[in-house]
Amino acid sequence: MNTLSYKTVSANKKTVNKEWVVVDAQGEILGRLSSKIAMIIRGKHKPTFTPNVDCGDNVIVINADKVKLTGNKLGDKVYVRYTGYPGGQRFVSPKELLAKHPQRIIEKAVRGMLPKNRLGRALFGNLHVYAGSEHPHAAQNPKAIKL
DSSP states (O other): OOOOOOOOOOOOTTTOOOOEEEEEOTTOBHHHHHHHHHHHHHTTTSTTOOTTSOOSOEEEEEOGGGOBOOTTHHHHOOEEEEOSSTTOEEEEOHHHHHHHOTHHHHHHHHHHHSOSSHHHHHHHTTEEEOSSSOOSOGGGOOEEEOO
């Protein structure tokens, strides 16, 4: 008698069904938006999720310049980077980053929520962020989702 009525399915690169989705960031809170985007990119919303395979969807984020930060984070939060030279530590606030490169705020937030390994670096390539409402991925027929 077979007591096991189901089988665990492990996805691989050939069996994964990847889709394209569009997310509108207008009026959304940065952290909540980023965690949902990271979950979609990772593929955790699918029943065939496999931890060691890129089984997530490609995400296009539009209106990145209209994302919101709660509290005093716009002026108090600090992004730190290092140039590699002595005394080369550089600081930038989200307000300055939104003025110059608005798409980088969402990229930094989502990248921090992905795994810190080869798979995470590959998954980050599935994220496409644009400051305006236009994107060049119309040929992929992305479906719009509301988070």
